[in-house]
Amino acid sequence: MPQVRIVAKNFMDMVASLPAMKLDKLYDNPFICQAILRSLPPLAKKYVVQLLYIDVPVSAKLFEDWVLADGASKHRVAIDRLIQLRIFNQTLGRNRETTYRINQTFQVNLQKHIVHGGALPREPMPSNITVRLPSLEELEAYAVDQWECFLLHLINSSEAEKKTNISSSMMRIFQKGLISQRDEREPAKLTEGGFQFLLMDTNAQLWYIIREYISNSEELGVDSADLISFLLELSFHVTGEAYNMNTLTDIQRVTIRDLADLGLVKLQQGRKESWFIPTKLATNLSISLSDTSARKQGYVVVETNFRMYAYSTSKLHCEILRLFARVEYQLPNLVVSAITKESLYKAFENGITSEQIIAFLQQNAHPRVAERVPSVPENVSDQIRLWESDLNRVEIVPAQLFDEFSSRGVFDSACDFARENGGLLWEDSKKMFIIVKGEMFNLMKDFISRFR
Amino acid sequence: MTSVSSKLPTDDVSLLVVIIDTNPLFWTTLNSNFGFSEFLSHVLSFLNSILLLNQLNQVVVIATGISWCDYVYDSSTCVSKRAETLLDKLEEFVEKDESLSTEDSADGVAPSLLSGSLSMALCYIQRVFRSGSLHPQPRILCLHGSPDGPGQYVSVMNAIFSAQRSMVPIDSCVIGAQHSAFLQQASYITGGVYMKPEHFDGLFQYLSTVFATDLHSRSFLQLPKPVGVDFRASCFCHKNTINTGYICSVCLSIFCKHQKKCSTCGSIFGQAQLQDSSTPDKKRKTPSQ
Incomplete structure (x- = not known):
């Protein structure tokens, strides 16, 4: 069984592991407070709101009295998280009682938000300067296009037509852990982690890349806390509005170019000024910190005869299907493939598990079949599992x-x-x-x- | 495995429909240090905190006047300048409400149109239910102060039962001096929380501690339990709240006095009495309390 795990969702762990000084500095930005609050477990969010206007330490026992027996573990998780992120400061009060007090910077920032309502990080530019802004559909298409182009480059696919602006050194950093190349003559091969990465949903992939990006720029001397706060701030901009580039710092301006290559923002140049337009990928950044993700429209239909029809024009989708199926023919909007024993063996060899494949098929089921239960025919999913267990027939015992x-x-x-x-x-x-x-x-x- | 298995929406995404009482007659009777403007500032902060909790949270505000009710705010259509939009709409609403209620009934405080706003809230929630398979978890919060209108008994009860059917809890926070039997029953039947705060100055704390709890977290927390619920009904003939009354054996309509014929379903009550004069056929309604 492959043991490689690509951890993509716990971006908050990365934030929590920042040194205390940096973390406290991070809370100076009200948008970060907001993003971090939203990423907390529901119970922890509730505790924060409850303590928002309480200026004295509150005894831990008071919280425990509120919790029913069923919720004890959830309560512990919530409190641990709050302490880990330094939102709650734990102190021993009089008569050796544990008390909690909310981080004051955090508290003040959230109080402001509650009294004044949600403000925007920066004002959008008036429409008389920005001549022609892309419509929301165009913007979405642009984002998807950029992201796919990036992924195709990432897996070194020959299918990629457009060039990406991301430097090859940066690309190599992203590829670390996803792709391995034993020696120069051999073509690079996806690792187990790489396959798992491709089967993840876009938000999870995005966070994986962003994490790599942040840890890379840390080596280049950029403060990771600054970058994190900029990225989180970006997610509070309104999709489709133009924002002036002059409002950014130099480092942010460099960052935003890289983000444009990933499809998070679209850059446009006017006669005098230039501006950036956040796409859905950027504004979803803080949503995806919790497990929520807007469900994408599926495209795969699996039939009981192991035929798989994928209604997609995307080359990336085709590449993903190629990981575990034999592509038979391609029409402009349709990829027809078959799940065969050989194609699956190839996938298993590369470290993809049967459960991952089945989960992928279920999650990307075409709306027409998604309503059906099960969305993947039982005989197909059972057969995929059987073929995998076939490989594990031999057991070695000393x-x-x-x-x-x-x-x-x-x-x-x-x-x-x-x-x-x-x-x-x-x-x-x-x-x-x-x-x-x-x-x-x-x-x-x-x-x-x-x-x- | 984090890769493909976690695509479910988080459990705490909620749609909160807030019903606020704008009855001017009620607000003038309340003691002077807690007026409508203080109330509104608490409520606005509360709405902001709900929207702060989750990017996908949605808040809808319905104003309840004496003679009509209307949506005054919807967070899905209005992104920026929350407070301003809400206050503008509310002002418009109050003016229109004033112009509609022409004659003044002199007997105490006229009731607000609770049944109307409850129905509007439920309609909105139904629309959300039908919009797609992934929708936020809805709940209704009634911030009500004016006394119950016994005349609305039937329509309020109908709204409560339809909320129960669609599994929408009705939370109620009573701001007035006396308990509201309607809201007690509403919260009791739909599994919501009923509360009457003691100190209105700390209204935000009450709201954020009790009513900001999403439905998912409620199963882990201890929330205020009802002490006693007033189950008394109103009679259909004079719309009075009664302790004991007569009930139609066919359609269960309630009357305070003996009638010859049911005014709802038209059944004639007299026949049984003719055959057996000792006990009348009308069942006596015994209150559950």
């Missing part, structure tokens, strides 16, 4: 062989002894051979030596 028994009586009692202890693997009564599990060797030796 074993010991005993032979040349002095008499049949000794052999028989040795067999019985091994069987009783659950260690007998194989016996041949004619030749008087017996094979037992390795860990039973000493027991067996003692047992047989008693007959001597």
Whole structure:
């Protein structure tokens, strides 16, 4: 079983692991407070709101009294998270009682938000300067296009037509862990992690890339806290509005160029000024911190005869399907493929599991079949699982062989002894051979030596 | 595995329909240090905090006047300048409400149109239910102060039962001096929370502690439990709240006095009495309290 896990969702862990000083600095920005609040578990959010206007430490017992027995574990998770993120400060009050007090910067920022309502990080530019802004549909198409182009480059696909502006060194950093190249002549191969990455949904992929991006720029000397706060701030802009580039700092201006290559923003140049327009990918950044993600329209229909029809014009989709299916022919808006034993074996070899494939098929089911239960025919999903378990037919167990028994009586009692202890693997009564599990060797030796 | 398995929406995305009482007659009777403007500032902060909790949370505000009710705010259509939009619409609403209620009934405070705003809230929620398979979890919060109008008994009860059917909890926060039997029943039947705060100055704290709790978290927390629910009904003939009355055996309509014929379904009550004069056929309604 592959043990590679690409951890993409716990961006908040990354924030939580920042040193205390940086974390406190991060809370100076009201948008970060908001984004972080939204990423908390529901119970933790409630605790924060409850304490928002309370200026004295509150005893931990008070919280526990509110919680029903069922919720004790959820309560602990929530409190741990709050303390980890330094939103709650834990202190020992009088009579050795644990008390919590909300982080004051955090508190003040949220209070402002509650009193004044949600403000925008920066004012959009008036429409008389920005001549022609793309419509929301155009913007969405642009974002999807950029992102796919990036992914195709990432997996070194020959299908990528457009060039991406991301430098090859940056690309190599993203590819680390996803793609391996043993030596120069060999074409680069996707690793197990790479396959799992491709099967993730867009938001999860995005966060994985952003994480890599942040840790990379940290090496280049950019403060990760600044970057995180800029990215989170970006997610509070309104999709489709233009924002002036002059409002950004130099570092942010460099960052935003890279983000444009990923499809998070669209850059436009006017006669005098230039501006950036956030796309849905950017504004969804803070939503995807919690597990919410808007469900994408599916495109795959799997039939009981193992045929798979994918209604998609995207080359990336085709590449993904190629990971575990044999593509038979491609029409402008349709990819017809078949799930075969050979294609699946290839996938299993690369470390994709049957459960991942089935989950992928279920999540990307075409709306017409998504209503059906199950959306993937049972015979197909069962067969995929069976084929995987076929590969695991051989089990390796360390074993010991005993032979040349002095008499049949000794052999028989040795067999019985091994069987009783659950260690007998194989016996041949004619030749008087017996094979037992390795860990039973000493027991067996003692047992047989008693007959001597 | 984090990759493909976690695509479910979070459990705490909620749609909150807030019904606020704008009855001017009621607000003038309340003691002077907690007026309508203080009330509104608490409510606005509360709405902001709900929208702060989750990007997908949605808030709808319905104003309840004496003679009509209307949507005054919807967070899905209006993104920026929340408070301004709400206050403008509310002002318009109050003016129109004043012009509609022409003659002044002199007997105390006239009731607000609770049944109307409850129905509007339920209509809105139904529309959300039908819009797609992934929708936020709806709940209704009544911020009500004016006394119950016994005349609205039937329509309020109908609204409560339809909320119960569509599994929408009705929370109620009573701002007035006396308990509201309607809202007690509404919260009791639909599984919502009923509360009458003691100190109105800390209204925001009450709202954020109790009513900001999303439906998912409610199963882990201890929320205020009803002490007693006033189950008394109103009679259909004079719209009075009664302790004991007569009930139609066919359609269950309630009357305070003995009638010859049911005014709702038209059944004639007299026949049984003719055959057996000792006990009348009308069942006596015994209150559950």
